[in-house]
Amino acid sequence: MKITRMHGAGGKVMQELIKDVILKNLEITSVNGGIGLESLDDSATIPIGDKEIVFTVDGHTVKPIFFPGGDIGRLAVSGTVNDLAVMGAKPLALSLSLIIPEGFNLEDLEKIVKSINETSKEAEVAIITGDTKVSDGVDDIIISTAGIGIVDRGKAIRDCNVQEGDAIIVSGNIGEHGLAILLSREGFDFETNIKSDVAPINKLIERVLEEGIQINAMKDPTRGGLADALNEMAEKSNIGITIFEDKIPISDEVQSICDILGLDPLTIANEGKVVMAVKKEDAERCLEILREHPLGKNAEIIGYATKEHKGVIIETIVGRRIVDMPIGDPIPRVC
Amino acid sequence: MININDRALIKKAIDKINKLAEKIDKLKIMHVCGSHEHTICKYGIRDVLPENITVVPGPGCPVCVTTQKEIDTAIYLADNGYVITTLGDMYRVPGSEKSLMEKQSEGCDVRIVYSISEAVKMAKKERDKKFVFVAIGFETTAPTTGAELISLKNKDVNNFFILNCHRQTPPVMEFLLNEGVYLDAFICPGHVSTITGLKPYYGLCEKYKAPMVVAGFEPIDVLMAIIMILKQVISGEAKVENEYIRAVKPEGNVLAQKIINEVFESIDVPWRGFPVVKNGGFGLREKYKKFDIYEHEDIPEIKEKIPKGCICDKILRGEKLPTDCPLFGTVCTPLNPVGSCMVSDEGTCRIFYKYRRI
Numbered sequence: 001m002k003i004t005r006m007h008g009a010g011g012k013v014m015q016e017l018i019k020d021v022i023l024k025n026l027e028i029t030s031v032n033g034g035i036g037l038e039s040l041d042d043s044a045t046i047p048i049g050d051k052e053i054v055f056t057v058d059g060h061t062v063k064p065i066f067f068p069g070g071d072i073g074r075l076a077v078s079g080t081v082n083d084l085a086v087m088g089a090k091p092l093a094l095s096l097s098l099i100i101p102e103g104f105n106l107e108d109l110e111k112i113v114k115s116i117n118e119t120s121k122e123a124e125v126a127i128i129t130g131d132t133k134v135s136d137g138v139d140d141i142i143i144s145t146a147g148i149g150i151v152d153r154g155k156a157i158r159d160c161n162v163q164e165g166d167a168i169i170v171s172g173n174i175g176e177h178g179l180a181i182l183l184s185r186e187g188f189d190f191e192t193n194i195k196s197d198v199a200p201i202n203k204l205i206e207r208v209l210e211e212g213i214q215i216n217a218m219k220d221p222t223r224g225g226l227a228d229a230l231n232e233m234a235e236k237s238n239i240g241i242t243i244f245e246d247k248i249p250i251s252d253e254v255q256s257i258c259d260i261l262g263l264d265p266l267t268i269a270n271e272g273k274v275v276m277a278v279k280k281e282d283a284e285r286c287l288e289i290l291r292e293h294p295l296g297k298n299a300e301i302i303g304y305a306t307k308e309h310k311g312v313i314i315e316t317i318v319g320r321r322i323v324d325m326p327i328g329d330p331i332p333r334v335c
Numbered sequence: 336m337i338n339i340n341d342r343a344l345i346k347k348a349i350d351k352i353n354k355l356a357e358k359i360d361k362l363k364i365m366h367v368c369g370s371h372e373h374t375i376c377k378y379g380i381r382d383v384l385p386e387n388i389t390v391v392p393g394p395g396c397p398v399c400v401t402t403q404k405e406i407d408t409a410i411y412l413a414d415n416g417y418v419i420t421t422l423g424d425m426y427r428v429p430g431s432e433k434s435l436m437e438k439q440s441e442g443c444d445v446r447i448v449y450s451i452s453e454a455v456k457m458a459k460k461e462r463d464k465k466f467v468f469v470a471i472g473f474e475t476t477a478p479t480t481g482a483e484l485i486s487l488k489n490k491d492v493n494n495f496f497i498l499n500c501h502r503q504t505p506p507v508m509e510f511l512l513n514e515g516v517y518l519d520a521f522i523c524p525g526h527v528s529t530i531t532g533l534k535p536y537y538g539l540c541e542k543y544k545a546p547m548v549v550a551g552f553e554p555i556d557v558l559m560a561i562i563m564i565l566k567q568v569i570s571g572e573a574k575v576e577n578e579y580i581r582a583v584k585p586e587g588n589v590l591a592q593k594i595i596n597e598v599f600e601s602i603d604v605p606w607r608g609f610p611v612v613k614n615g616g617f618g619l620r621e622k623y624k625k626f627d628i629y630e631h632e633d634i635p636e637i638k639e640k641i642p643k644g645c646i647c648d649k650i651l652r653g654e655k656l657p658t659d660c661p662l663f664g665t666v667c668t669p670l671n672p673v674g675s676c677m678v679s680d681e682g683t684c685r686i687f688y689k690y691r692r693i
Contacts, residue, residue, distance in 0.1 A: 002437070002440035002441060003440065004436050004437070004439070004440050006427075006436070012669075012670055013670060016670075259552070262370060262373065262680060262681070316377065316378045316379065316554075317342050317345055317378065317554060318345055318349075318378035318379055318380055318383060318554050319378060319379025319380070319382045319383055320379060321376070321377065321378075321379050321690045322689075322690060322691055324688075324689050324690075324691075327669045327670060329423075332422075332423070332449065
């Protein structure tokens with residue numbers, strides 16, 4: 001059997017690859033009792049003294065490398081910072097590894113590095129190490145970033161600790177990144193204002209934590225979108241999640257384009273959003289705090305956790321149905 | 336502007352359906368559109384319908400009705416050095432042995448495109464390679480294929496071809512009515528009807544006395560179409576009505592129709608799950624045959640191998656639902672599709688699986 005693009009698309013095929021090929025063959029996967037690889041959380045942790053170092057890595061192969069609202073550089077920094085931030089960690093530093101194809105435009109490279117610089121300043125995270133390679137075996141630039149952050153020992157926020165009754169909050173309009181990427185590819189002639197939401201959200205999350213809000217679980221709904229994130233949180237927490245369709249924040253433009261193309265916004269990637277399971281009593285205050293920040297102005301409570309069912313259920317205007325884990329990349333309708 | 340997704344309006348429509356349903360014995364409605372099935376399942380509409388009303392999906396998914404032989408032809412061409420360009424849905428559909436996705440993993444040049452124009456651009460840029468676009472879809476996408484071929488007709492492009500898999504919808508509706516599948520009425524496809532208008536349905540409606548309502552894709556559209564059909568049935572009528580007036584004109588899209596007629600003519604073709612459907616396909620006219628891969632390459636005879644236990648044929652004809660299939664959700668899942676209906680996002684089995692009940 002050979003690797004297909006389905007294996008990289010987020011969702012079930014990728015999960016099976018990771019579990020059956022990678023996890024099964026690695027034996028030493030955690031350090032000093034910290035969160036290890038087998039948790040498949042957004043980051044791992046290494047306890048040292050009264051702190052835990054939070055550690056993550058990400059590889060970025062976006063096409064096109066420049067897209068409305070961002071580029072591969074901004075994506076690399078934001079993606080890694082966000083993986084640290086959704087663990088409740090303060091991001092400290094990143095590494096930057098560039099794999100540049102032979103013949104790549106030097107001006108484009110400079111543009112990307114400047115974008116990396118701007119985004120790292122925005123996130124207030126230093127880039128302290130890196131590597132550069134030139135390859136004749138890749139089509140486009142590949143950026144790999146690792147990140148470290150820090151959190152008090154035992155205080156890391158997992159994606160497997162959703163509690164019964166928790167409010168499910170999403171920080172803003174969904175579907176923007178994936179749709180911006182899709183529409184920027186050749187073949188679509190829509191005139192839209194849809195831009196990727198790619199952004200570091202560590203400051204947004206920091207504000208919530210500083211206010212003492214109890215976040216029991218948190219995740220950034222990237223590849224596979226909200227549907228993937230919620231299904232993972234529900235499954236890992238051994239609990240059900242019910243969401244309400246009319247509470248999910250989606251811009252009119254994203255909804256319209258999705259309707260035309262036959263796409264489900266719940267399965268489309270975000271790169272500047274967070275989904276939280278918040279203690280019920282803290283939910284309204286959490287919403288207020290999020291909405292005070294520009295990146296959280298469209299935050300909504302979209303549902304709650306329950307023991308009444310497993311998986312993720314959505315209440316629509318007619319009836320209720322399952323929200324399934326997506327299989328692979330969203331594909332536009334044919335007819 | 337009316338909020339067509341207003342909860343109170345939908346409740347009112349559901350109540351109306353239940354009231355009207357008391358006046359009939361039973362009613363079986365077929366739709367022939369994957370997007371209608373999507374709406375029905377996405378909103379759980381079957382759950383709120385009374386027991387004597389059944390809405391069944393028919394052959395409304397262009398990927399699903401494409402035959403295994405056509406998939407295998409694309410694979411044969413890939414094996415013989417052609418660049419295969421395909422819409423994303425077709426990429427994963429299994430042929431008798433493999434899918435195009437698996438062929439790509441093995442080193443064949445298979446590329447996903449979002450339109451035929453993207454494929455044409457590739458062919459113009461890479462003159463040393465021969466490109467085949469897998470042209471699927473009903474009346475909605477045939478005009479885009481046609482428009483591209485019209486613009487190419489007098490151009491110096493000799494490395495671009497299509498594997499023509501386009502299908503016509505009304506002839507398969509006639510096949511279903513004629514062949515004795517028990518059906519009372521049709522919800523007609525909204526997208527196809529945007530192109531064709533209402534004209535193709537009048538003859539069928541008159542001949543088979545089957546109510547036909549063109550519907551849009553919001554839940555209220557489907558519910559309203561059911562109400563309109565119920566009213567016809569109760570009053571003993573059979574006529575063509577247009578619920579989707581905000582998008583479908585009675586005359587349809589005249590420009591698109593001209594493009595279709597310029598490039599294509601009706602031909603008899605097999606649909607998956609059906610034998611040959613009279614006038615069920617769009618063949619290329621003489622002027623455009625130079626783009627027909629069947630004219631350019633000698634394709635060997637390919638025998639179809641229907642997977643054991645798969646009832647895609649019965650599902651496509653509206654005789655069974657996916658939940659009737661022993662493979663559904665067990666052997667056959669979107670991760671490991673046995674039949675094509677489980678691959679495409681518009682396939683009945685895929686939609687049933689995605690929105691399966693609690």
